[in-house]
Amino acid sequence: MKKLFNLLLSFAMVALCASCEGTPSDGDDQKDNLSGTISLISSRDIIRANGTDVATLSVLLTDESGMIHDISSKAEIYTSESDQPLGSVNFSTTKAGDYTLYALYGLEVSNDLFLKAVSGVADTPADPNKASTDFDHKILLIQHTGTACPNCPSVMNNLKRLAEDEAYNSKYVHIASHSYNEDDGAYSSAATILSSTLGVHSYPWVSFNFFETKEFLGELESMKSCIDLFHEPQASVGIAASSTVVDGNIYTHIELKAAKSGIYRVGVWVLEDNIPGTQSGATSSWQNVHSNCLREMVGNNRSERLYGKSVGSVEAGKTVATILSAELNEKWVEGNCKLVVFVTTEDGNGKMELLNTTLCPVGGSVEYAYN
Amino acid sequence: MLLATLLVGLFACQEEPEIPSPVIQLGESEVVLSSSGAAVSVAYLVENALEGEKISVAHEAEWLTVATNKVRTIEISASENTESEERTATITISYKGAEDVNIAVTQSCYDTPLRLEILDVTAADLYFSVFTNDPELTWIPMVSSKAYFDSQRSDSALFDDNLEYFAYLAEIRDLTLEEYLTDMLAVGTIENILFENLEPNTEYVLYAYGITPKGERTTDVVWEAFTTEAPWEGDLTFEFNVMEENHRLFFDVTPSHTGVPYYFGIVKKALVEEWFESYNTTDLREAIQKGEIDANIDILIDYEFISDRSGFYSIFNETGRLFDESMACDGATTYLFFAAKWNENCELIGEVSSYEHTTLPVEPSDNIITLKVENITQSSADMVTTTSNNDPYTVIAVESSTIAEMDDKTLYDYLTFNYDYLLDEYTFSGGRTRTYTHLEPNTNYTFVAFGYLAGTQTTSYILREEFTTARSDDPKDCTFEFEWTVDTEEAWIKIDPSDDGHHFFWGIYDARYTAQEVKDYITDVVIADWYEGDFAAFASWRLSQGTVSETVGGLYPSTNYKIGVVIMDYESGEFLTDVIFSETFTTKAVEYADITIEVIFNDYYDIQELVSAGYRNYKEYLQYGDALLPATVEVSGDYSVFYYTVYARDLSDPELYPDSIFLEYLPQDGSHYDATLFPLTYNEDDPYDLEMYTMCAVAYDHNGKFSHIFRRPFGCLKGNVGNPDNFVDPTARNLVAPIPEWRPLEKFGLVSLGAERSTPLLPKKSVAPAEKSVVVGAEEAKKESARLRAQTQFEARCESKNLTEERFVVSVK
Structure with a gap:
């Protein structure tokens, strides 16, 4: 009897529904009890x-x-x-x-x-060693300088010697942050943001990664010591990137591959080489041409510009891709521009830690660098 | 029964299908738009919707835009509401067969936190208002050159630079940043703010932003560019607004056009009459030019406050209004306020505008003053006064012979004419005892006392109390007793002559000094050099009488000294006795810090050769010398600071040049950088001089103890310069200061040796007695009074001048 009752009830419900069917609602209300x-x-x-x-x-x-x-x-x-x-x-x-x-x-x-x-954004280079996460590590070496800084050539000399030292020159990416004098052709607001963030109060000055150094580290041996301190035998993330100029914008296609699971951010800074500018206190003519000059930091706000845009959580061995774009300023010489691509994470104390970085030519690409 | 019910239901449907009416549901029935009109989206849902039907929207507000392009979404936006009141509208949403529903729209009124409005711009003035929505908003207004403003890449860059500037302003006022900002910040709307003293024909930017006293920016930077007008080329007229209160004049001066240089002054009309007579003119401009401007320039140059007319111009030039100025005034006196356009050579070139103000008379005083003279010695006397009330009165000592024949009026005129400004220094209130010193022995003096306020005699009488100083014996019979208590660098000494009437010169000398060396020093150095042979000035300021008790600083530790005294004739300057020395005493030894300092230096390099070798920017060093000596410092031990520099001459002998000399000069002269470039000059006269310089250094620990002095002599010969290929500039780290315009040259690690070499290293330093504090001679008093007047004017003007900066904080308080 109960079965019959249920059968009839089902039938009745179908009949009622059928009787009231009209055109579908303008919107299908799937809302449950959540509101906000x-x-x-x-x-x-x-x-x-x-x-x-x-x-x-x-x-x-x-x-x-x-x-x-x-x-x-x-x-x-x-x-x-x-x-x-x-x-x-x-x-x-x-x-x-x-x-x-x-x-x-x-x-x-x-x-x-x-x-x-x-359309037209290039693929990132193929991973040459998909099974590996033994990534090469590079740090950022940031030179705070300016053409009107009469003592800066001494650090330029030291950086030149460092770049010639094969034991060290593959361990860092050099950035020249021209924040000293505004009439410097390599001066940029990005440089002033970077230098002020890193607590620079005198020139010349040298910083490593995002550390606010308290003492002068521009001596050759000081820089080598810092590289020894910051450089790791293996990076926790690898970076592959390509860049394409489309409609006056530089699109940087980045793929991150994690050696360790984590929550990561990816950033891009634009550098320009071969910017002429008479250097105060120059000891040699090459010091009147400036390279690795920070032009722009890509991002929608100061945090993104400095530390990159979040790509979320990435498991070890997995990859994540993103594209960041920067307007190609008409004052820059495109052929002299290149990109610093880097990956950061929060260190647990609220500070951003730079995990790895690489250089990518504008219009070119860089593949994962393995040890 | 259930089955029956269902059947009835089915049957009913078949007979007359019941179609429910559509119902419009809205996510929001009220929306609030910002004053900028940013879009707001409202979702809707139509229950029992009909096939092919869409909603329609209607409203009557011209400022409102409503779109339904998106699925189930009504987008509402508005034009900016620039009015001070909010506005409302109703949007009606209709759907066929459904009951209309409404969305009530409210757009808030203008809510930009800060808004600037420039009211007027002249050649030198900016009038503006700042409006805030929040009456509690704290903000700061700034005016900068347009070039400066344009050079700032962002609000943040501008703010960071400003914040650094505020920190600098706070520092020079000895305030914290928060204290400074608390004092400077404006709160809420302020209208009709005036900022003065702009340059004519110049592009500026007025900008403002919200900022908390802690230095946190709370709004965007709002700004308005403006250009000042060309300066007025015609003549100026002036308005003077003068008020008097409590024998003080408060005044404003308003030129007809701001931004035009002018000179302003206040002078007693009687003095102007004197100028007319002195310069044989009736032309006010000529009288002021000669009597006021040119005369003051001469006095200020004479006293070395300024070096030329341009110095006077820079201090006394005005271009804007003078507000709320004040000065003390004499009673019942007519003052002439005047102002006229002038040029950079301090020449009045416009018509003089003037205004006369006669001050109120001073109320007479019924103060009953009594005078008594006590403790008369050969050189001093105590004046003891009692008074019946606290009305001010003046007491001054004058030689009796000078005023013997004068009645009260003549005496008053004599005193006010000769003592003028100095009278204020001898004006007291209430009974007191005061010792008057520097009196001559065996001389009749008169203490003169009278009520005195605002340049007016307030008592009906002038008291005179005559006395005669004690007689002095033969100077050669005068003996001196000496006492002293020594420390490492200072000593308390007491010199007690047996006869207080004699004038003597005293000093503390190196124990090896002979009497003749002391006399030579007094004659050749003190009188000849310091006073340029003006013995009267020397005698007035340097000769002592009676007991001397002073603490003398500037001594050197572990050094033998003695006090030397010689009596001199006050008029002729003749030495009346031999030099009388105390016994030798030795200052305490120094406890050195456990620190060792060494300056590392070797080759020096010819600057021309460095320039030729590619160090092109080093040519700027040529103005300081021929060669550069790179030097670095090594300090062992826990030091707090060190100083080192190069001095001319071989100073390596500690016997000839005690460490204590360097303790005085090195902190003033020395570099405190790890590395320094010293410019040197070749010794062209003596190519074999291998010890023409001495590198000297000292370091201090955290308790202020100092190390032994490092000293190493060396030569500087052109033939011995280093190879430019080996040159390394070690001074890179010395560069300080992030703001370019604040970088003094020294901060680049370059210490000008020119200054060091000219620094006097006194071979043997004597300590001269303190300057006199009391002047009684009428001639001296007149001269001193004139100097005081000029100095007072000068310093008052100096304090009112601001330094030129790229941007200014506009004071709104």
Whole structure:
């Protein structure tokens, strides 16, 4: 008897539903009990317009208590070009352009999310040793200088000797941060940000990675000691990158491969070589031409410019790719420009730690460097 | 029954399908837009939606934009609301068959935290207002050259530079940054702010930003560029606003056009009448030019406050308004305020604007003053006064013969004419005892006392109390008793003559000094050099009378000294006795720090050769010498600071040149950098001089103890210069100071030897007695009074001048 009752009830429900069926709701309310503000975020700002490169989207709901819920699977994500939801949290396209995306969740609408899809961005070089994570390590050596600094040539001399020392010249990437005098052709606001962040209060000055050094380290032996101190036999991440100039922008396609699991950030700084500028106190003519000069730090804010953009968590042995772009300033000589690509992580004490770095020519590429 | 119910339901549907009405649901029914009008999105949902139907929106606000292009989303934006009041609108959302729903839109009023409004710009003045939404917002206004502003790449760069500048301003005021900012920050809206003394025809930028007293920026930088007008080329007129209170004049001076150089002064009208007479003119401009400007220039040059007319111009030139200035005034006196356009040669070139103000008379005083003279010696006397109230009064000692025939009025005129400014120094309040010194023996003096305020005699009487100083015996019979207590670098000494009437010169001398050497020193060095042969000045300031008790500094440790005294004729300068010495005493030995300092140096390099070898920028060193000596320092031990430099001459003999000499000069002259380049000059006269310089160094520990002095003599001969190929500049690390315009040359590690070589290393240093504190001679008093007047004016003007900077903090308080 009970079976019959259930059967009838099922039938009745179907009948009732059928009786009330009209056109579908303008919106399918899948909302459960969560309420709050929603936001749409992306793993990437830039993707390649090749149909396979993917930006992974997330819809997060922040409830009244401040708790954040991932509602990506429940929310609808739209592009401004279509009335149809994506149906997936992955966005890819074959059409280059700027895209605006937004999400709906019941009666909540998210922020607009802007994504750029670019054609012509080169692949990162193939991994020559996929099984390995024994990466070569390089540190940043930052020379704080300026053409009007009469004592800076002594450090220039020391850096030249360091660059000629084969025991050391493969262990660091040299950056000249011209922040001393504004009439220096190599001066840049990026350099002033970098120098002030690193606590530089006198010139010449030399810093390593993101450490705020308290004493003068511009003597040759001091620099060697610091390289010995900071350089590791194996880096915890490897970097492969390629760069392409498209429509006046430098797109740097970066792939990070982790030797250790971690949460990483990837940054790009633009350097320019061969900038002429009469050097005060010069002891030789080569000092009137300046190379490795910091021109720009890529990012949407000071933190991203200094320490890179987050690529999230990466497991050991895995890779993650991203693309960062910088406007190619018309005052720079494109052929003289190159990129410093680096990976950072937070050291557990709230400070950013530089894990590895490499140089990539503009319009060129650099593959993973293994020991 | 259930089945029946269901069947009824099915049957009913078949007969008359019931279609529920659509219902519009909104995510928000009220939205608030910012004053900038940034878009807000509202999601909606239509229940029981109809096929092919879409919502429609309607509103009547021109400033509102509503779009429904996105799925289930209404985008609402607005134009910027620049009004001071918020505005509202209602958006009605309609859907076929559904009840309309509304979204209430409110756009807030203008909410930029800071807003600048330039009201007026002249050749030198900027008037502006700053509006804040938050009445508690603290902010700071700045004016800078446009070039400076443009050179700042970002708000952050500008702010960082400003913050560094504030730190500098705080430091020179001995304040913390927070104390300085607390004092300078403006709060809330302030209108009609005036910033003066801009340069004409110049591009500037006014900018401001919110900032907390802790130096945290709280808003964007808001700014307005402006250009000052060309300077007014016509003549100037002036308005004077004068108020008087408590015998002080408070005044403002407003030129008809700011930004034009002018001279302003205040003078007693009686003095102007004297100028008219002295210069035989009735032309006020000529009288002021000669009597005020040219005369003051002469006095200030004479006293070495300035070196030429341009110095006077830079101090006394005005271009803007003078606000809330003040000066003490005499009672019942007519003052002439005047101002006129002038040029850089301090010549008045415009018509003089003037304003007369006669001050209020001074109320008479019923103060009853009594005078008594006590403790009369050959050179001093105590004046004891009592008073019936605290009204101010003056007491001064004058020789009786000078005033014997004078009635009170004549005496008052004599004193005010000759003593003028000095009278204030002898003006007291209430009863007191004061010792007057430097009196002549066996001489009649009169203490003169009268009520005195604001240049006016306030009592109806002038008291006179005559006395005669004690007679002096033959100077040769005068004996001296000496006492002393010594430390390492100072000694307390007491010289007690048996006869207080004689004038004597005293000093502390190296124990090896002979009497003749002392006399030679007094004659050849003190009188001839220090006083340029002016014995009267020497006698006035350097000769003592009576007991001397002083603590004398500047002595050297472990050094033998003696006190030497010689009586001199006050008028002729003749030595009346031989030099009388105390017994020898020795200053305490120094406990040296456990530190060793050594200066490492070897070759020096010809600067021309260095330039030729590629060190092109080193040619700037040619102005300091012929060669460069690189030197570095090595210090062992826990030191706090060290100093080292090169001195001319061979100073290696500690007997001839005690360590103590270097302790005085090295901290002043020496480099404190690890490495330094010393420019040297070749000895062209003596090519065999191998000891023409001495490298000297000292280091101090954390307790202030010093090391033994390092000293190493060396020569500097052109034939012995080092090979430029071996030259290494060790001074790279010496460069300090991140702000280019604040880098003094010394900070580059270059110490100008020119200065060191001219530094006097006194072979044997004597310590002269302290200067006199009391002057009684009328001639001296007049001269001193004139000097004081000029100095007072000079220093007052100097204090009111600001240094030129690239950017200025605008004071709003």
